[in-house]
Amino acid sequence: MEIKKGIAVSPGVSIGRCLILDSEDYRIPRRQIAPSQRMLEVQRARNAFADAVRELSGLEQAQEQLGGGRIKDIFAVHLRFLRDRSLRRQITDLIHEESVTAEYAVASVLRRFAARFTEVKDSYISERAADVYDIERRLLRHLLGDKREDLGRLREEVIVVARELSPTQTAGFNKAFVKGIASDAGGRTSHAAIVARSLGIPAVVALEDLTEIASGGDSVIIDGNRGLVIVNPDAETVAQYEAYSREFVALEHKLDTIREKPAETRDGVRITLLGNIEFPDEAEGVIEKGGEGIGLYRTEFLYLNRPTEPSEEEHYRAYAQTLHICQDRPVVIRTVDLGADKYTQSKRFAPEPNPFLGLRSIRFCLQNLAMFKAQLRAILRASVLGRVKVMFPLITNIQELMQAKMILHDVMEDLDEEGIAYDRRIDVGIMVETPSAALTASTLARDSDFFSIGTNDLTQYTLAVDRGNEQVSTLYSPADPAVLRLVRTVIQDAYKAQIDLSVCGEMASEPEYVMVLLGLGVRTLSLSAPLIPEVKQMIRCVTLEDCHVLTRKVLGMNSERQISNYLRNAARKVLPEAF
Amino acid sequence: MDHPVCQTTVQIKSHNGLHMRPAMQFVDLANRYSCDITIGTEKEHGDAKSIMHVIGLAATAGTRLDIRATGPDAEEAVEVLRAFMERQTFDEEPPKDED
Numbered sequence: 001m002e003i004k005k006g007i008a009v010s011p012g013v014s015i016g017r018c019l020i021l022d023s024e025d026y027r028i029p030r031r032q033i034a035p036s037q038r039m040l041e042v043q044r045a046r047n048a049f050a051d052a053v054r055e056l057s058g059l060e061q062a063q064e065q066l067g068g069g070r071i072k073d074i075f076a077v078h079l080r081f082l083r084d085r086s087l088r089r090q091i092t093d094l095i096h097e098e099s100v101t102a103e104y105a106v107a108s109v110l111r112r113f114a115a116r117f118t119e120v121k122d123s124y125i126s127e128r129a130a131d132v133y134d135i136e137r138r139l140l141r142h143l144l145g146d147k148r149e150d151l152g153r154l155r156e157e158v159i160v161v162a163r164e165l166s167p168t169q170t171a172g173f174n175k176a177f178v179k180g181i182a183s184d185a186g187g188r189t190s191h192a193a194i195v196a197r198s199l200g201i202p203a204v205v206a207l208e209d210l211t212e213i214a215s216g217g218d219s220v221i222i223d224g225n226r227g228l229v230i231v232n233p234d235a236e237t238v239a240q241y242e243a244y245s246r247e248f249v250a251l252e253h254k255l256d257t258i259r260e261k262p263a264e265t266r267d268g269v270r271i272t273l274l275g276n277i278e279f280p281d282e283a284e285g286v287i288e289k290g291g292e293g294i295g296l297y298r299t300e301f302l303y304l305n306r307p308t309e310p311s312e313e314e315h316y317r318a319y320a321q322t323l324h325i326c327q328d329r330p331v332v333i334r335t336v337d338l339g340a341d342k343y344t345q346s347k348r349f350a351p352e353p354n355p356f357l358g359l360r361s362i363r364f365c366l367q368n369l370a371m372f373k374a375q376l377r378a379i380l381r382a383s384v385l386g387r388v389k390v391m392f393p394l395i396t397n398i399q400e401l402m403q404a405k406m407i408l409h410d411v412m413e414d415l416d417e418e419g420i421a422y423d424r425r426i427d428v429g430i431m432v433e434t435p436s437a438a439l440t441a442s443t444l445a446r447d448s449d450f451f452s453i454g455t456n457d458l459t460q461y462t463l464a465v466d467r468g469n470e471q472v473s474t475l476y477s478p479a480d481p482a483v484l485r486l487v488r489t490v491i492q493d494a495y496k497a498q499i500d501l502s503v504c505g506e507m508a509s510e511p512e513y514v515m516v517l518l519g520l521g522v523r524t525l526s527l528s529a530p531l532i533p534e535v536k537q538m539i540r541c542v543t544l545e546d547c548h549v550l551t552r553k554v555l556g557m558n559s560e561r562q563i564s565n566y567l568r569n570a571a572r573k574v575l576p577e578a579f
Numbered sequence: 580m581d582h583p584v585c586q587t588t589v590q591i592k593s594h595n596g597l598h599m600r601p602a603m604q605f606v607d608l609a610n611r612y613s614c615d616i617t618i619g620t621e622k623e624h625g626d627a628k629s630i631m632h633v634i635g636l637a638a639t640a641g642t643r644l645d646i647r648a649t650g651p652d653a654e655e656a657v658e659v660l661r662a663f664m665e666r667q668t669f670d671e672e673p674p675k676d677e678d
Contacts, residue, residue: 073600077630080603086629113631120637124598128634 001234004207006182007473008227009193011530012202013245014180015238018220018231019158020211021165031104031215041095045088045102048142053082055138074131081135087113103143108212110136154178159220163211165192175199180222182229184211196224197509198278200285200530204229206473255533259290263536267543271518273536274330274526276504280321283331285529290536293329293387295526296452296504297322299336299375309371315378323386330387332452332526333379334431335372335404337361337393356460361394366403376411383423391452395430395437401447429500433457438486445497452526453490455505459483478507479567480560484516488555491521502526511538512564512571518544519551534575541574582614585653588645589664596639601669606630608663614650616660621645627660 033041060075081087087109094105114132117125154177164185173195181196186205196203202224214220214231221230221241225248230237263271274295275286283294302310302318323331339352339360352358365372379390392404405428415422432438433454445451455478460467462483465476477483487503494501502524507513509527511534517525518539527535550570557563591597597605609616609627616627618636620643625632627646638644644664648656 080630084629084631086626087631116635122637125637
């Protein structure tokens with residue numbers, strides 16, 4: 001039994017068999033073998049090397065005939081890697097000494113070399129790490145044959161364990177069978193965390209070396225409440241967790257009973273709770289948990305896990321399905337927020353050196369008008385089916401907003417000419433998620449029907465912290481005084497301009513931030529479905545007066561730690577069972 | 580061991596350092612000899628016939644490397660490898676694959 005501590009990012013407890021993925025969807029099989037099998041594994045490793053050498057020699061000769069100098073050089077290097085006797089010896093030694101599978105030995109030895117290359121300051125050398133990974137994949141392919149994991153075809157319940165989950169991988173999950181997620185990298189707002197919360201399954205991230213410790217098929221407990229992962233638990237621990245899991249489910253049921261009750265403070269202030277979704281069918285979960293509409297419909301997922309960009313018709317079908325589920329409830333559709341950690345078909349192979357500051361989101365749309373217009377047309381066409389609002393992400397200045405609105409008007413004119421119906425008075429709003437947008441909110445408010453504060457990006461950009469980097473992720477906190485002051489500015493400017501305002505980042509889904517957000521004047525929160533009941537219960541336990549008192553105190557504090565502790569203690573007093 | 584250790588210290592002169600192609604050439608040369616050869620710095624000494632090890636040395640211009648060999652043809656090996664390492668510029672043509 002081994003216990004690993006990480007960051008809890010999605011609540012709940014799951015016990016199950018683990019499925020280990022590496023970045024290329026290869027399942028690294030069980031690590032340990034019987035000592036009697038070692039010779040067999042050594043032979044398998046040798047065969048894989050021989051097959052890979054044969055394959056590469058063929059490729060090299062083909063290139064020779066084509067006269068492809070540079071590519072041929074690369075193959076020449078790779079062939080020398082494969083013939084490196086020291087390398088082969090290290091792999092066979094590892095199989096003998098630790099009784100491990102050939103796959104495991106290949107992966108761990110080559111990754112050790114890759115890591116060493118990466119550390120070298122000379123970028124020419126450090127980039128050779130990519131060649132080492134390429135060799136690793138080639139060898140694994142020969143070892144594993146066609147056993148590449150297709151997550152869409154899962155047929156048994158699993159707990160997915162990965163180094164880091166990409167949006168493309170999670171978009172392909174067969175959700176019915178994934179019972180928990182654990183990853184080596186990541187932080188509270190990493191992609192794995194967001195997906196896990198939206199699916200309502202437990203997740204723990206930032207576990208550092210879990211993929212080294214767990215082997216495929218191991219029994220694993222994921223404790224998404226305490227941030228623990230237990231590999232091969234003993235019988236006693238399993239029994240404890242089964243009991244704990246039952247208690248947790250009981251609490252969930254208790255929260256479900258407040259579904260029909262309004263999200264209202266004790267002194268009668270009504271708060272609107274909306275859901276964040278990525279897929280149309282998640283809208284059902286939002287309504288089931290008591291959500292009053294969709295406050296953030298992320299549309300990137302239409303683009304992921306497929307070879308070509310989605311057509312206008314595919315956009316339309318997804319929106320129509322969502323609106324059909326939501327009926328007369330509002331649905332805020334955010335235009336695509338691609339780039340940074342999520343790529344489009346055309347951009348996937350051209351990585352940027354600094355993607356979060358690069359061509360992403362609305363910037364990407366404004367440079368790819370055909371793609372942008374197809375989406376806007378689909379949104380407008382769907383607008384007659386329900387209460388649709390359109391929202392532009394990552395606005396940093398008024399010009400971007402004006403440009404985006406102009407394109408929307410162009411699309412409206414096209415639809416007019418074609419005689420296609422749409423809602424002429426559709427609300428157009430923006431995500432306020434950059435410091436520049438927050439600081440110029442009073443200007444942006446004049447041309448927006450609503451604001452939605454995206455606290456994840458706002459926190460990341462304000463504090464200059466990569467939320468997925470576990471070495472600095474502790475610096476990432478929406479309770480930082482700098483972030484709170486920006487949030488306050490935006491709320492005040494929205495009030496002055498009399499436009500709607502909501503908060504849709506992770507901050508809106510954590511009970512400990514409910515009081516300060518209410519105190520700052522927020523009346524609409526958008527969060528993932530499984531967390532709606534808990535936040536509603538928190539709202540129903542406080543008075544607006546309490547919230548105002550707390551907010552005044554907090555705004556006078558100068559350190560993140562002081563604010564966080566204060567908020568947590570206050571929330572714990574109100575709703576002890578949530579913590 | 581019957582054979583004595585042959586040893587020499589070289590300094591990389593080529594301003595590009597020991598990049599991929601020269602590293603390949605060096606390893607190919609080392610593999611022609613039956614003696615055991617190691618190369619490296621104080622901290623990191625390893626198999627001179629291993630491309631992984633030689634690239635991992637990340638030897639830039641001016642880097643001092645120690646070459647040691649033991650075996651029947653050790654003396655010749657050390658001399659040939661020293662001469663190769665001390666070239667003013669490394670040949671940028673890819674080496675012919677001899678296997």
